[in-house]
Amino acid sequence: MRAKDEHSAGEYQNAPDVDTPLHNGDTLLQDDINPFDMMLQKTGFTPVGLVGVILLLALPFIPPFNQEYLLRWLIYAAFIAAMSVGFDFTSGYINIVNFGYAAVMGYGGYTTSILAINLGLTPWIGILLGGVNAAVLGLAIGMTSLRLRGIFAACLSWFFGLALMGLATKMVWLTRGPLGLRVPRLFETESNLPFYYTIVILLLATYLICTSVVRSNMGLAFKAIGQNMDAARTSGINPVFYRVFNFTLSCALAGVLGGFYAHFYGILTPDIMQTSKTVEVLAVAYIGGRGSLWGGAVIAFPFIFIMEIVRSTLSNLPGLNLIIYALLLILVMIYYPGGFSYFFDEHLRKPKNRVLRYLMNGRQVN
Amino acid sequence: MMAMSEKFSLEFNLKAGENNFMSKNNKAFVGWIKSAPGITISGSIILAVFATIYSGPYILVNVIITGGMLALVATGLTLILGVLNIAMFAHGEYFMIGSLTAYYVFTPISNYVNENPDSILAITGPLIAIALSMISGAIAGVISEKIVFGPLRRRSTDNWVMNSFLLTVGLSVLLINLHQLIFGADFKGIVRYWGGMPTEIAGVFISRDRIMAFIISAFIVLVFWLFMTYTRTGRAIRAVSQDVTGAQIVGINIENIVLLTIALSCALSGVAGGSLLFMYPSYPTMGLEPLYMAWFVVILSGLGNILGAVVGAFMVALLKVMTVEYVGAGWDFVVPSILIMMVLIFKPSGIFGSEVRGVLDK
Numbered sequence: 001m002r003a004k005d006e007h008s009a010g011e012y013q014n015a016p017d018v019d020t021p022l023h024n025g026d027t028l029l030q031d032d033i034n035p036f037d038m039m040l041q042k043t044g045f046t047p048v049g050l051v052g053v054i055l056l057l058a059l060p061f062i063p064p065f066n067q068e069y070l071l072r073w074l075i076y077a078a079f080i081a082a083m084s085v086g087f088d089f090t091s092g093y094i095n096i097v098n099f100g101y102a103a104v105m106g107y108g109g110y111t112t113s114i115l116a117i118n119l120g121l122t123p124w125i126g127i128l129l130g131g132v133n134a135a136v137l138g139l140a141i142g143m144t145s146l147r148l149r150g151i152f153a154a155c156l157s158w159f160f161g162l163a164l165m166g167l168a169t170k171m172v173w174l175t176r177g178p179l180g181l182r183v184p185r186l187f188e189t190e191s192n193l194p195f196y197y198t199i200v201i202l203l204l205a206t207y208l209i210c211t212s213v214v215r216s217n218m219g220l221a222f223k224a225i226g227q228n229m230d231a232a233r234t235s236g237i238n239p240v241f242y243r244v245f246n247f248t249l250s251c252a253l254a255g256v257l258g259g260f261y262a263h264f265y266g267i268l269t270p271d272i273m274q275t276s277k278t279v280e281v282l283a284v285a286y287i288g289g290r291g292s293l294w295g296g297a298v299i300a301f302p303f304i305f306i307m308e309i310v311r312s313t314l315s316n317l318p319g320l321n322l323i324i325y326a327l328l329l330i331l332v333m334i335y336y337p338g339g340f341s342y343f344f345d346e347h348l349r350k351p352k353n354r355v356l357r358y359l360m361n362g363r364q365v366n
Numbered sequence: 367m368m369a370m371s372e373k374f375s376l377e378f379n380l381k382a383g384e385n386n387f388m389s390k391n392n393k394a395f396v397g398w399i400k401s402a403p404g405i406t407i408s409g410s411i412i413l414a415v416f417a418t419i420y421s422g423p424y425i426l427v428n429v430i431i432t433g434g435m436l437a438l439v440a441t442g443l444t445l446i447l448g449v450l451n452i453a454m455f456a457h458g459e460y461f462m463i464g465s466l467t468a469y470y471v472f473t474p475i476s477n478y479v480n481e482n483p484d485s486i487l488a489i490t491g492p493l494i495a496i497a498l499s500m501i502s503g504a505i506a507g508v509i510s511e512k513i514v515f516g517p518l519r520r521r522s523t524d525n526w527v528m529n530s531f532l533l534t535v536g537l538s539v540l541l542i543n544l545h546q547l548i549f550g551a552d553f554k555g556i557v558r559y560w561g562g563m564p565t566e567i568a569g570v571f572i573s574r575d576r577i578m579a580f581i582i583s584a585f586i587v588l589v590f591w592l593f594m595t596y597t598r599t600g601r602a603i604r605a606v607s608q609d610v611t612g613a614q615i616v617g618i619n620i621e622n623i624v625l626l627t628i629a630l631s632c633a634l635s636g637v638a639g640g641s642l643l644f645m646y647p648s649y650p651t652m653g654l655e656p657l658y659m660a661w662f663v664v665i666l667s668g669l670g671n672i673l674g675a676v677v678g679a680f681m682v683a684l685l686k687v688m689t690v691e692y693v694g695a696g697w698d699f700v701v702p703s704i705l706i707m708m709v710l711i712f713k714p715s716g717i718f719g720s721e722v723r724g725v726l727d728k
Binding site: 095097144147148151152154155156158159160162163165166167169170275276279282283286317318319320322323325326327329330333334335337 | 453514517518521522525527528529531532533535536537538539540542543544546547551650654658661665694696697699700703704706707710711
């Protein structure tokens with residue numbers, strides 16, 4: 001309470017830019033805030049974020065969204081949101097675009113599908129094993145791209161993705177090639193509701209894992225490596241460990257999500273490993289805002305909905321939705337490189353009203 | 367640091383090799399053979415000869431024709447990388463634009479020729495279509511520079527390589543889907559350009575179109591090389607690629623050079639698409655394959671290295687043709703991409719090293 005009283009309006013005007021939760025994790029005076037706010041601080045949520053999560057959980061019961069096909073869109077949007085969080089974990093922090101991200105996702109999906117089909121393994125364990133397998137792949141990509149920077153590392157991961165997709169297409173005895181695998185679904189129901197809650201939990205888990213890593217000292221090291229690797233080395237950061245760790249974790253997340261994708265749609269073709277899938281995730285992550293993690297997750301929902309609405313209403317104009325998203329990507333890249341999270345931080349995060357301020361930022365202690 | 371020091375030492379080795387070349391010819395040749403370019407070039411020549419003896423000369427013909435096309439696309443890609451430092455992901459789309467133009471220009475011409483077989487258009491028609499595909503590629507390049515890259519460059523050049531790369535990703539999606547929206551997703555192809563009986567060379571029948579496609583690509587690459595080496599403008603382009611500030615000091619107009627470079631490189635891609643229309647019909651995502659292959663070439667030969675790109679194009683073509691021949695169709699992404707990954711891992715500067723450094727990224 002003391003901390004809150006010290007914030008007068010005048011002080012706020014002159015105060016240095018109030019830290020985002022990312023940076024003040026260590027400087028909290030933890031005795032001063034109640035357990036609820038502390039929990040929010042620790043997990044990297046703001047009250048408005050929590051409201052968003054609750055809304056997400058309630059959404060399937062709110063009228064327009066309680067139809068099955070809208071629920072499928074929601075599931076797809078949540079899937080893309082989770083993918084964009086994992087993608088941003090690499091591209092927004094260590095500044096290497098993992099261009100084979102969709103292929104890694106598909107690799108995880110194929111792992112669990114093949115285990116489920118050939119060995120009858122339950123999908124729940126299979127999904128985890130898919131994550132582990134994708135983590136091994138991420139380890140390999142991370143290790144092999146160590147000598148490369150920026151665009152070269154992106155190229156390497158891209159070629160990894162191309163090779164994987166080629167393998168998935170050609171190893172017909174294992175993957176049935178372009179015909180696709182028929183994968184058992186995660187739940188034996190017609191309803192999409194359990195799938196929706198699974199993917200929302202996965203989305204939250206992805207976000208929590210990524211934020212907890214990013215808000216530790218490791219996140220600082222990631223940022224340092226991404227901004228200037230030589231300077232980071234000079235200050236004693238060993239980029240080898242951090243880069244490999246980053247790749248491994250983000251690929252593991254992609255693998256788990258790929259497992260969900262396979263067990264949700266029930267069919268898995270090499271098409272999901274295509275570069276265009278990565279581009280879709282990339283567009284969401286960048287329009288949402290680089291290096292924010294939550295930006296892509298928030299923007300994915302309206303974005304996917306607009307795309308799907310355009311696609312289903314203007315079906316006589318094929319490709320129009322992709323034109324819109326390419327235009328959006330180009331415009332954001334040129335004119336607003338910060339994306340949605342920058343817009344939020346600049347224009348919405350600092351209202352004068354104290355309640356709104358609390359909602360946007362959580363309890364702040366200087 | 368590790369990568370940097372490694373790169374420097376490699377370049378130093380290459381330089382040492384060149385010095386040898388100056389002093390003693392024989393010793394220099396042995397030195398060159400032992401260097402990375404020597405090993406790969408002689409290795410691929412030996413491989414090509416063996417494959418030709420083993421399976422017949424059509425392998426060589428395929429390699430030469432695919433390589434000629436790849437050389438066009440890859441020189442354009444490497445030029446744009448070397449001078450503008452744009453890692454082009456949309457380069458295949460200019461290939462698509464070229465082939466689309468050639469299709470829409472050539473279809474009426476071929477209808478006319480069918481009615482009047484003796485008209486002069488029977489010979490010049492395809493050339494007109496190919497020339498127009500080149501021009502349309504150049505125009506598309508200029509437009510994308512004006513609308514997309516120029517604004518970004520004026521806005522900020524921080525992290526330029528990555529940002530421009532992502533821009534080209536957006537551009538690629540945009541162009542592919544514009545094609546689909548306006549012209550439809552079906553295959554728009556022609557049966558032949560010149561037609562006529564195939565010519566027999568060393569026991570292989572090669573259609574006249576293929577020969578012409580190779581002649582066109584060889585001619586254009588030669589002209590392009592001469593242009594870059596001997597003309598004032600070509601020297602200006604190379605100067606900009608080496609040091610943009612220095613180029614500005616000696617009075618080179620950077621804006622013009624940038625426009626010219628992007629127009630040239632997209633024109634090269636467009637003409638490749640136009641001259642190969644009889645092999646690859648035009649459809650929205652047709653640009654992906656030349657794009658992948660051109661990237662393989664550029665990584666193999668090193669960024670911004672034009673002559674290296676020509677040699678690399680034939681190597682990648684050999685790799686692709688051999689894969690299709692001995693491993694099976696469809697594997698031609700897997701095997702080359704794994705080999706290129708090896709190159710990236712063990713020799714990130716490319717086999718021929720890259721003497722030309724990029725600008726705008728500091």
